Amino acid sequence: MASYADDTTDIDNTQLLADGPYIALLNQTVGDVSETAGQVSALGNTLSVDITNGDTIVSNTQTVETSSGYAESVLNADSASWTAASNATAIANSATITTCCGSIDATSTQTVGPNQSVGANAALHVNDWALNASAAALATGNAIDLQTWFGPSLDGVITQTNEATIMSDAHIEGGIMADSAIVAATAIANTGFAGGEATTTYIFTEQLSHGSKVHARASLDSPDVEDATVATTATGNNFVIENSFGFVQADHWQDNSSQIVATTDVNVGVWNGSNTASSYAVGNTNLTSNIGSDILLDNVQVNAGIGVEATTNFTGGSAGGVGFDQQIVSAAAFGNAVTAFVCPICGGGITANNNQTNSADITATTTVNAGSGNTVVGSATAIGNSATFLTTSGH
Template sequence: MLPPMTGAATSQSTVGNDQTQSSAVSSSQTLNVVDTSDSTSGVTTSTANNLVTGSASGGLNVVSSQSLQADTTASTTLNVTTNAGASTTLNTAATGNTSDMTGVTGAAALTGTFAQTAGPVNVNATSQMNAGGVPNGSTQTGALSTGTQAFANSAGFTNQDSALNVSTTQTSTATTDAEDGVVLQWSPGTAAVSASAVSNNLTGAGTGAASQTINAVQTMSGGITQAGEYADFGNVQTAQSSASAVANNISTTNENGGLSLTDTQNNSAYVQAQSQVTAYDYGSAQASAYGVGNSVLAGDYGSPTTLDNTQTNSGDGVSASASFSSTGNIGYDAGASATAMGNAATGYACSSCGGVINVANSQTNSAGVEAASSLSVAPNRSVSGVATAVGNSATFYVSKPGG
């Protein structure tokens, strides 16, 4: 007779995953709106390979391989005749390979090896709003929010009161492009529009007594990483436009337990972010563009933060451009900000929590880095322009939260 099992035993779950997408994945929708009083919304997504794993009890080990060998596209079009309502929201996303691993309170160790490969294909997300008005009429929406995103490879890890130890390899030769366009005659509220493109993306978030150990390799060696936001307003109270393009991106944060990140990032492809805004009448308008070859963030509010970072950016360069122009009536506040970096690294720990940082950092940039900001306005209350270009940027600090 077998003895009864006790609560000391810890179960171990295993997942083996192998996914290959070799034919095109696409989604599209067109909304033709004449007049609505409430709201207008549209969500369009395309995903080639998707993996979701998690545990609330016991350990979990995952071995995953994902391969993208065909185009992945998503497209949204909104045509407005008179009124899109009190609010308009458009979200468009195209993703090649994506995996998410989650552990909550009750889970034991989360472990795994994740490999993602995107071949020489297109990962494109596009969104266009056409509300330019009609003769002797006005086309409007009370408030506007658009978000257009393109990811070739994306991996996310979230753990609460558990230990995470994973290795990831992300490789892309794809063209990753997010394009968002808006033509709007009138909005009395806030119009916030954005486009974001990342070839290889990794995020980690630990809460409670969680700890994280992550080994990551990211390589972008073909195609382009590109994001474009183009907004044309007639009369708008507040216009906010942003475009962000990053070839390789890692962002990890932890609340309490230790955080250890070892990463190698290599980019040899062109990166471009462009944000362009025009308006005839406006209260405030801001255009922002952010382009980076390799970006890493590691931050812990509890135990030590350990970061071993190696970044190499080469090839055709990194470009960010932001512009705002108005030839109409008197405006109030106008701004344009462009930031371009070859390599960017940030690490931090909490001084009031007894945290420390241990960093080994190596950054090499041989590519051109260009940032351009442009403003052209009629009589105005304030004008602010910023253009920042950096080859290698490293910031490491220990401070109080919020300080």
């Protein structure tokens, strides 16, 4: 562990949400406007630490016992000539710890108990037409973010346990969607990020996803769309480390028994430009990336339970443009996935001990029903265990 000077900020945070829901609701109706937007957040426990030119030691304990959370943003409009955006975020426990030019020593325990739910719903209804339409929903049990810029060291011991049901829904429906349309639904039981620059990084994680279900759903219904992206991501446990010019040691234990479901539905008439519809479901996943130095990785992932399902459905008429119009439709489902990457031209290497066990059904389904057009590509990928290690010497 690192040693610290007298200017160290020492924080001991304990938060308990014992009873009662945390709910945020927005229902907004307008006629013909240039812009309409809705932003809704429902947070159970939240911690933010931002230190400039100093070290920090943080002990964090966040618990949601019997409180469900729900965020909903519903926008209704006749038309929007510039942009229309509906966003909803629900997180039971969240912690963000950042510093410039200082070290971080963090110990964090986040717990979401059983018999509750965390849900987010973002909906956009347009009667006539809208430019740059979007709907995004994020539902998360536990989330932590550790970042230092040019801090000598980043030490993190992270424990996350989620036993709640996690649900996110994002929808756009109605008239013509011109210029672009984006629909994104993300549901994650446990997630974390650690990042450093010129930093020696030690991260130890234990993530347990034991709720009944983690489900992300997204849909787009329109007679005419242009450059549309509809995507769902459903994840049990996720952790990402991004570091540069400093040694990284990462020890991960990820255990998922929740049913993981990602569902994407697109129903359009005329489709113009480049369009994508995708669903991604994974029980356990982690990524470690380092530039200019080595990675030492110990990874254990166990995925069990009912299964992991990714389903994407596209129903459309014909391409409407005279140029290159395409529709790319995909579904991907993984039990366990680990990736470690060292910069191809900066040197460094990877030492890894990887142990992955999957006993759940892994299913990916893509269905495409389309009329005439330039390009339609469909794909479906189902993998029980995936391990990828990328490193190339710069010499």
